[in-house]
Amino acid sequence: MSEKATQKLVETYRGAQSALPGAGGWLARRRETAIDAFTQTGLPHRRLEEWKYTDLRQVLEKAILVPAPAHDGALVLPELHSATAFSAIDRYVLVFVNGVYQPGLSQLAHLSKGAELCALAEVLHEQWAKDIVERRFDDARQAEDIVDLNTALMSDGACLRIRKGVKLDKPLHLFFLGADAGASHTRNLILLENEAEATIFETHMGEVASFADIVTDVALGEGAKLNHVKLQDESSEAIHLSTMRTRLAASSKLSSFTLTLGCGVSRGQNFVLFSGEGAEANVDGAYALKGKQHLDQFCVIDHAVPGCTSHTLFKGVLDGASEGVFQGKVVVRPQAQKTDGRQMTHALLLSRDAAMNAKPELEIYADDVQCAHGSTVGELSKDAIFYLRSRGIPEAEARRLLVLAFLDETLELAPHEDARDALKLLVSDWFSEAGL
């Protein structure tokens, strides 16, 4: 623990420790273990294979690591289409500013019976919350170690429990706004009991130099169904570190889609663990980067039991000197026969200075499985542009048409129809604004 950023974060913990939720209880002890582990390993750096393309240690060296101040006063949304992308959809809204829950700004009236929603501090006495926080995923430990930092410092978050057989009647929108520079450590806990269903939207935005560290722990009971649509449109100074860990019981289904239109340095991690047969996980996404934006998608799907299906498709376009990373791994354990696992990543480079690193991996220990993975990096086809122009379509329009067509395949996978339409509009706007 010699380097500065790790040290600063540990100091922040020591200073804040007694004021953090759950002081004196099981979580306080859990935080101690976590900070010890974090102190041992330190922030991940590029010499670790999982962090090869995103040196978090170096990135955080210059970042503001002290917590962002508590925000008071009126909420001023950035003038971005993303801010209102989901507004037309009837939904529950939970607003967090600088990582702190804002009840006054949230709309939660008449939550369905059988659905419980609250902020992190209010749920810590519940056994389910403890169980979910203490869960560990075995694979990709190095990528997951960073969760220790979050466990130690987590201060707020959305906690949703849907009781057995209950379907949340409207989507729940978690809106995270960075209004002031500084760090926030958010932990969301989501439990869908057997046969329960919910749709969650997540928006992350801000125009400040924020460091958002978010862990979302999800447990899906048998036959449960979670749709998740995440939209990220943050400033080019923002650092975003998010980890979603989902454990799926038999016949449950996760459909998670992430659209990233703005970030400074962003690392999005997705861990999926199948614990019951016949479950399905779709972890897909799209992104459009420009300037010096850096986006790293890291995805591990663990087929620990037989008969599960996973699908991952990330597609993105990179302009300017932006950099994209996709690292994915599908693990098929020896007993996981009849697995169907697919993992694909495709990137389109719109500029000579843009770069993409892709590393999809398969680790298969069972013999009766269907698995595929692949990756392509290319540029717009000159022939295709010529073909469209030869029909009278001006060059800019031809390029836009081709890029949107490229992203459309993955945008189609966003699991909520109205949200999908909203995302498509945003992507279209992005291209108009980027002048491509």
Added chain:
Amino acid sequence: MLEIKNLHVTVDGKEILKGIDLDIGAGEVHAIMGPNGSGKSTLSYVLAGRDGYEVTKGSVRFKGKDLLDMSVDERAAAGVFLAFQYPLEIPGVTTMNFLKTALNAQRKARGEEELDAVRFLKLVREKAKPLNVTDDMLKRALNVGYSGGEKKRAEVLQMSLLEPSLAVLDETDSGLDIDALKTVAEGVNALRSPERAMIVITHYQRLLDYIVPDVVHVLSNGRIVKTGGKELAHELEKSGYAGYGADAA
């Protein structure tokens, strides 16, 4: 309509067209025949304005304007249409969306009102029917998974919808069986009009049995070496290109 004078074109530093002269009036259909490598496709790409084809000498005037001065899409809006030998597959763009975007882009460039969805749909269905282009094809991504015949029919549909003044058909017969060839030729013939000129580029005489030209040119080694009536195509069918300074192909 189209006046080509002493046109020299190089591709990758190599001269492909070595002085082409061609004069095509409204209402005329000219066939350009020639062996592989004679410069037929180069001529079609130069007219459409593709990158990488450098005009080193000569001029091309279209409706009295300098065609070489116009961008690819400006030429299209002015009325030049190239039916591709190998139409490109464009995943993710439906044929319907593509047709609408193209038609409205051209109308906009010409200062005409763009068509709304309802009027467009009516028009496209009317044009698609005689070409056996089904609604299902229109809903699919442009040329993706189309058979050879479907691709060529889709090209003719584009032509029919965009109503160019000059249509250049580059090896439209390639890859077609006789039935598909007939459908495509009927579609092309339906578009013949006193206001429209056509250049039909082909290696074989077969296509010209269905699209009967007014004038036939033989292109060999970058030059037009012979010009005649439609009977010239039949002569070539018998004698091959051997007598025209090229290997029999």
